[in-house]
Structure formats: C-alpha cells, structure tokens
Amino acid sequence: MILSVIAAVGRNGEIGRNGGLLCHLPSDLKHFKAITSCHPVIMGRKTFESLPTGTLPNRRNIVISRNIDLKIEGAEIYPSLDYALIKLLTTEETFIIGGAQIYEQALPIADKLYLTKIYADFPDADIFFPPIDFSFWQETSRETFPADEANRYPFSFFEYERR
Numbered sequence: 152m153i154l155s156v157i158a159a160v161g162r163n164g165e166i167g168r169n170g171g172l173l174c175h176l177p178s179d180l181k182h183f184k185a186i187t188s189c190h191p192v193i194m195g196r197k198t199f200e201s202l203p204t205g206t207l208p209n210r211r212n213i214v215i216s217r218n219i220d221l222k223i224e225g226a227e228i229y230p231s232l233d234y235a236l237i238k239l240l241t242t243e244e245t246f247i248i249g250g251a252q253i254y255e256q257a258l259p260i261a262d263k264l265y266l267t268k269i270y271a272d273f274p275d276a277d278i279f280f281p282p283i284d285f286s287f288w289q290e291t292s293r294e295t296f297p298a299d300e301a302n303r304y305p306f307s308f309f310e311y312e313r314r
C-alpha cells in the first residue's frame with residue numbers, strides 16, 4: 152500500500168481555523184476530489200465533523216477516534232491509525248486527509264505528500280501542519296495558479312515522494 156498525505160497549507164503551515172478550513176478554494180476541492188476518489192481516506196474525528204455534507208462519496212471513509220461508542224453511517228471507525236492501516240494493507244493507495252493530529256502521526260511513515268500551498272497568511276488560524284523536513288522528500292510535481300474570480304488566493308499543487 153502507498154500511504155499518501157494530502158493537505159492544503161497556508162504560508163505559515165496553517166491548515167484550519169474554528170474547526171474548519173482556512174478558506175474556500177474551489178480548485179483545490181476539485182483537485183482533492185480527483186486525487187482521492189476511489190481510494191480510502193483516513194481522517195481524525197474532528198475533521199470528519201468538519202465535513203459539510205458528512206462522508207465523502209466514492210471513497211471508503213475511515214474515522215479515527217478513541218470513542219468506542221462512536222458510530223457513523225457510511226464510515227468505519229478505528230481506535231488508532233495503526234489499526235486502520237492494518238485493515239487497509241491490501242489497498243493500492245490510502246490517503247490521510249487530516250487533521251493536524253492525524254497528519255502528525257502519519258507523516259513519519261507516509262510515502263507520498265500532496266501539498267496545496269496557498270500563498271496567503273491566515274493570522275486567525277488555530278491548527279497547523281506538523282513541520283516537514285524536506286531533506287526526506289523529493290519534489291516530483293508542481294503546478295502554480297494565480298488567484299481568479301473563484302479562487303481568492305494564488306496556490307500551487309505540489310507532489311513529493313519520500314527519498
């Protein structure tokens with residue numbers, strides 16, 4: 152299994168505020184959907200609760216929680232990331248989709264990193280991506296887009312593979 156991390160980060164590593172995303176970037180949402188569709192996605196319970204319409208369609212939804220009574224229709228709940236990964240061993244590629252707590256646990260063991268870098272500061276952010284040591288990561292792809300009517304900030308889609 153390829154273990155991939157996917158995230159959208161601000162200039163200072165910001166990823167969220169008030170339990171939600173930093174901003175609405177429709178191009179990034181499309182990119183996220185295109186990359187993760189048909190693959191399992193693993194998320195922390197708080198990220199699940201932040202999803203506007205519940206489970207993500209066309210993907211196996213895995214939620215990590217210590218709450219053994221938690222039940223979510225259309226999602227599998229596991230008590231740790233390790234437990235979830237064992238269940239997914241035979242899948243082709245699995246995506247870690249956040250939030251900060253789950254990124255922190257997954258980053259040291261991930262094979263691929265899909266990062267949307269948003270070229271803006273978000274001073275009221277309260278959640279951050281863990282520090283990345285880029286000496287472990289080889290950039291394999293980069294596409295940059297200007298701000299436009301739909302996307303308020305310029306951004307780049309980066310892909311990295313573990314060296």
Ligand SMILES: NC(=O)c1ccc[n+]([C@@H]2O[C@H](COP(=O)([O-])OP(=O)(O)OC[C@H]3O[C@@H](n4cnc5c(N)ncnc54)[C@H](OP(=O)(O)O)[C@@H]3O)[C@@H](O)[C@H]2O)c1
Nearest residue numbers: 158159167170171172195196197198216217249250251252
């Ligand atoms: N910019 C992006 O790309 C992006 C992507 C995803 C999320 N986000 C943002 O990130 C924020 C949420 O991130 P977060 O760090 O607060 O929360 P999170 O990682 O989404 O979820 C944390 C929860 O996951 C469970 N958990 C974490 N580690 C665990 C472990 N080792 N074993 C069992 N359960 C564990 C716990 O659930 P229980 O409390 O139920 O036990 C914990 O409260 C939101 O603002 C969201 O919008 C941003």
